[in-house]
Structure formats: C-alpha cells, structure tokens
Amino acid sequence: MKHFNYIFTGSGLAALMTVYKMAQSGAFKDKTILLLDENSKKTNDRTWCFWNIQKGNWEPAISKKWDSALFANADFTRDLDLEPYQYNMVQGLDFYNQVFEFILNEKNISYVNQKVTDINELDNHVFVATEKETYTCVTVFNSIYNKAQIENQTKYPVLQQHFIGWFIKSKEPVFNPDQATFMDFSVEQKGNTRFMYVLPTSTTEALLEYTLFSHDLLAKEEYEQEIEKYIRKLGIHNFEIIEKEQGSIPMTCYPFWKKTTNRVLNIGTAGGWTKASTGYTFKNSDKKSTQLVAFLQEGKDLRQFHKKTKFWFYDLLLLDILNRHNELGASIFSAMFKKGNPTLIFKFLDEETSYLEDLQVILKCPKRLFIKALVRSIRYIYTSKTT
Numbered sequence: 251m252k253h254f255n256y257i258f259t260g261s262g263l264a265a266l267m268t269v270y271k272m273a274q275s276g277a278f279k280d281k282t283i284l285l286l287d288e289n290s291k292k293t294n295d296r297t298w299c300f301w302n303i304q305k306g307n308w309e310p311a312i313s314k315k316w317d318s319a320l321f322a323n324a325d326f327t328r329d330l331d332l333e334p335y336q337y338n339m340v341q342g343l344d345f346y347n348q349v350f351e352f353i354l355n356e357k358n359i360s361y362v363n364q365k366v367t368d369i370n371e372l373d374n375h376v377f378v379a380t381e382k383e384t385y386t387c388v389t390v391f392n393s394i395y396n397k398a399q400i401e402n403q404t405k406y407p408v409l410q411q412h413f414i415g416w417f418i419k420s421k422e423p424v425f426n427p428d429q430a431t432f433m434d435f436s437v438e439q440k441g442n443t444r445f446m447y448v449l450p451t452s453t454t455e456a457l458l459e460y461t462l463f464s465h466d467l468l469a470k471e472e473y474e475q476e477i478e479k480y481i482r483k484l485g486i487h488n489f490e491i492i493e494k495e496q497g498s499i500p501m502t503c504y505p506f507w508k509k510t511t512n513r514v515l516n517i518g519t520a521g522g523w524t525k526a527s528t529g530y531t532f533k534n535s536d537k538k539s540t541q542l543v544a545f546l547q548e549g550k551d552l553r554q555f556h557k558k559t560k561f562w563f564y565d566l567l568l569l570d571i572l573n574r575h576n577e578l579g580a581s582i583f584s585a586m587f588k589k590g591n592p593t594l595i596f597k598f599l600d601e602e603t604s605y606l607e608d609l610q611v612i613l614k615c616p617k618r619l620f621i622k623a624l625v626r627s628i629r630y631i632y633t634s635k636t637t
Contacts, residue, residue, distance in 0.1 A: 253386045254282040257378050259366045260393035261287035263298070263531060264518030266349045267539035268391065270307070273356045277547050282358050284387070286380060288365035291350065294343035296495055297415070297457060298532040299430075299449070301335040301596050306536070311344040314451050316430040321587040323435035323580055330432065330592040337430050339449055339457075340532065366394060369514065376513050389552070393518035400504050407566075407573035408465075411529030412498040413447070414473035415459035418481065421488040425450035433587075435580040437476060443572060443579025446480050455492075463529070464576050467498060499529040503566040507556035515552045517542070526565035528599060561601040564608070567623040575619075582615055590614045 256278075258265040269285060272278045289295075316337040319330040353359045364380035369390055371377075378385045401408055431448035438444070443463040450456040460476045462468070473496075481489060499519065506522035517523060523538045524531045545555050572579055586595060590611060597603050598611045612620065 251384055251386055254284045255388050256281060256283045256391065257385060257387040258285045258391045258393070259369060259378060261285045261291065261361065262393050262518050264523055264535045264539060265391060265393050267535055268517065268542055269353055269359060270349045271539055271543045273353050273359060275543055279358060284385060285361045286364055286366050286378065288363065290363050291346040294341050294493065296342040296497060298340045298345070299338060300530070300533040301332065301337050303334045308340060308345065311340045311348045312338045313341050313344060314339040314449065316428065318429040319432040320429055321432055323584045326588065328587060332592060332596065335593060335596050371511060371513050388513065390514045391517050392514060393520050395520040400500060400502060403504070406502055406504040407569045408500060408502040408504065409463055409569060409572055410465065410467065410498045411461065411463055411501055412467050413459045413461040414470065414477065414496040415457050415494065416477050416491050417457050417493040418455070418489045418491055420454050420486045422486050423453035424484050424486055425453050425456045427452050433583060435584060437480065439577055439580055441577045443576055463501060463572055463579055499524055499531065501526050501529050501569060503562055503569060510553050510556065512552060515555060525599065527568045533600060559601065567620055570623040570626060571619050578619065582619070585616055586611065586614045
C-alpha cells in the first residue's frame with residue numbers, strides 16, 4: 251500500500267491549480283503528492299473565463315482576450331469598456347497541458363488515472379480507495395462534489411448555472427472579435443433567468459452558450475433550439491458546429507467549510523470555491539489555491555483555512571431572491587449594468603471592493619427586493635458561524 255503526504259481526490263481546476271503552485275513554490279519538494287482522477291484530462295472538455303488586470307500564472311493557457319464586453323436585454327444594449335481589466339478565455343486542454351507539462355517533471359508528484367471510491371479518515375492517516383487499489387496519506391484534498399448532500403438540504407438555496415455551448419464557424423462575418431457578449435437577456439426568459447453568452451474569436455468564429463441561473467436543467471434539445479434561434483437572429487444562415495460543451499455548476503452559500511476535518515479539506519466546487527452568485531470558478535479557484543499553498547506552509551489545522559467574508563452574505567441575498575423569484579434575474583443584472591461602472595462591478599464580483607464601493611454597486615439593484623432578502627437572511631448571520 252503506497253503512502254503519500256498529500257492526496258488530491260479529483261484533479262479538477264482547484265486541485266491542478268493548487269498542485270501547480272505547490273510545485274512552483276519549491277516548498278514541498280520533500281512531500282509526496284498523488285493526484286487521483288478517472289478522467290485523463292486529455293480532451294478539450296470545457297472553457298473557463300476570467301477577468302484580470304495583470305498577467306499571471308495562466309497566461310500561456312489564455313487563447314483570447316477582450317478589452318470590451320456587451321450587456322443587453324430586450325430594452326437596451328450597453329458597450330462596457332473593461333479597462334483596466336481584460337476578459338480572458340482559457341480552453342480546458344490548454345490549461346491541462348500547461349499544468350501537466352510542469353508538475354509531472356517533479357519527482358515527488360504522481361498522477362494516477364483511477365476512480366476514487368472511498369475516503370476513510372482515521373486518527374493518524376487517511377485511507378483512499380479506488381476501483382483498483384488503496385492508498386494512505388497524511389492529508390486529503392477532495393474535489394469530488396457530493397451533489398446529494400447539498401441538494402437534499404433545504405436551509406440554503408441551491409441553484410444551478412447550467413448551459414450548453416456551441417463553437418461555430420459561419421460563412422457570414424457577423425461577429426466582433428474585439429468584444430465579448432457578457433450577458434444578453436434579450437432571449438425569452440420563460441419564468442427563469444436566461445441569457446446568451448458569446449465569445450467571438452474572429453469575425454466568423456465564436457462560442458455561443460445558452461445559460462440559465464435556475465433550479466432545474468432543461469432537455470438538451472431546448473438549449474440547442476435556443477442557440478440555433480439566436481444564431482439566426484444574428485443573421486447567420488450557413489455555419490458548422492466545431493465543438494460542443496455543456497455544464498452545470500452549483501450556485502449556493504452552503505457552508506462547505508463545516509465539513510473540513512483535521513485531515514480532509516474539500517476544495518473546488520466541493521469546497522465552495524465557486525462564486526455563489528455567478529457560478530464563476532476560475533478566478534476564485536486561482537485566489538483560493540494561492541491562499542491554500544501559503545496556509546499549508548504555516549502548518550496550521552485545516553479547519554482554520556476558511557475565512558467567511560461580507561461577500562458570502564451579499565451572494566446569499568441574490569440567491570435568496572433568485573430562489574424565490576427566478577424570473578427577476580434579468581431585471582436585477584440589468585439594473586446593475588445599465589448605469590453602473592463596469593470596472594467597479596468586476597471589482598465587486600472579484601470580492602475586492604471596500605464597503606463604500608459595495609454600496610455603489612448594490613444601490614444600483616432593485617432596493618425593495620434586497621431589503622426583503624436582507625430581512626429573511628439575517629438569521630444566517632447567527633446560524634452560520636465564522637471559523
């Protein structure tokens with residue numbers, strides 16, 4: 251039975267970012283690290299986007315950048331100047347290649363393509379079982395999301411950011427490769443929060459995603475019918491589908507950190523690293539992984555890692571509204587973006603604003619809705635303790 255200092259159960263975004271930074275730091279060369287995942291990470295299975303000001307770790311994996319974005323609904327459109335930010339697209343395979351080309355050159359890091367079946371924590375170590383063998387370690391970082399555990403509780407709202415996307419190539423040059431469509435709520439809402447998301451890479455090529463923030467997933471045909479309808483609306487009559495992608499990301503303020511033990515820390519979606527109010531994962535995971543690598547070097551109890559902030563409560567307010575009135579999403583985001591400062595909004599979504607800046611963003615939203623949500627949500631301040 252092989253023993254390791256650290257085992258990562260699941261090698262998704264959060265795990266790969268963390269291991270990459272552990273290797274970069276040089277502080278873990280005397281620690282053995284094992285990554286376990288049933289997925290070989292050799293296909294372009296997803297697309298991530300994030301905004302930033304300065305170049306960072308993931309520059310080699312960025313395939314496209316935009317300095318401008320478009321926000322639209324049925325009544326107005328607005329061009330958003332993102333300066334000093336840039337909106338970046340990272341394709342899954344480019345990210346995987348960057349990480350694995352670096353970490354697998356490290357003698358202390360191993361990757362095994364096996365499905366994890368059990369994690370059993372004892373006083374002095376942890377057993378991790380796969381379909382083929384069993385390993386032991388001192389510490390587990392788990393990114394395998396327990397969907398039933400979160401969705402079977404009723405205390406905290408749980409929505410999904412769910413979507414299907416088509417990478418297309420058209421014969422008509424209709425796209426503006428210098429501008430991403432951040433949210434287009436002009437599509438029929440049908441009682442939900444629904445929008446189109448468009449990432450053009452040339453005048454004839456783009457990723458178009460039909461996206462919802464809601465409780466229930468749709469039949470595959472409904473997403474694709476709406477994408478095709480939108481494509482026709484853009485004036486495209488001849489196109490080919492190059493690739494397809496789909497996903498469903500939980501949006502919740504469930505206190506994942508309460509599941510942390512002395513030897514097992516949940517990370518990524520399983521650890522609440524997804525931005526609850528938007529479903530954005532890349533930037534949050536980048537920040538959290540950096541914090542985790544620094545934290546591990548301090549040798550503290552894993553249960554001290556999580557720090558709850560004011561943004562947890564802000565996210566809870568929005569989720570409370572969308573949970574009760576899912577059809578109001580378009581009006582809330584439209585109120586925010588119609589006259590709000592786009593760079594301040596992105597800074598707010600990055601959880602980097604002061605209280606005064608928070609108010610400048612929040613006061614653009616429908617006040618009555620958020621006051622009611624505030625009253626309902628006060629109880630969470632007292633029932634969810636900061637650790």
